[in-house]
Amino acid sequence: MTRAFDVRNAAAWFRLIAFAEALSWIGLLIGMYFKYLGTPRTEVGVKVFGPVHGGVFIAFLVAAVLTGMALKWGVGTWLLALLGSIVPLGSVIFLIWADRTGRMGSDPVAVTAGQPGRTAPETT
Known part of the structure; x- marks a missing residue:
């Protein structure tokens, strides 16, 4: 018996990879600062975070495709x-927007609570 693809698991992996992508962006931006503006000028940050960010960027795109298919974006x-990548x-x-609008498999009721008559928007 095969187990169906778990949407919550896909969303959790996507969240983890999205945060890793943001952290690698920060590392790359800091590396670029020291390469072009900082004192001392060094390329170490770019040499380290460039490939890391590239790999995490590819992982983010793959995770976005799989999560989007699972959640029917x-x-x-x-x-x-x-664009977020x-x-x-x-x-x-x-991620913040997708969570608030229910596109990550979360319940948007928490966001719209206390607003009578308001429902979550349809997925686009």
Whole structure:
């Protein structure tokens, strides 16, 4: 008997990879500061965080595809997830938005509680 793909597990992995992507962005930005502006000028940060960020970026894209398929994201949500991977810390901003709107498999009722007649938006 095979077990069905667990949507909560996909969302949890996506969250973890999205935070790792944001942290690697921060490391790369700090490395770029020291390469171009800092004292002392050094390329060590870019040499370390460049490949790390590249690998985590690819993992983020794969996780976004798998999570989007599992959660049945619409085109707009896919585009925002991919845009979030390009903008520094955009992955975290996307996660906050996706959680609040129920696109991460979470219950958006917690966000709309206390607002009579308001329902969560449909997935795009």
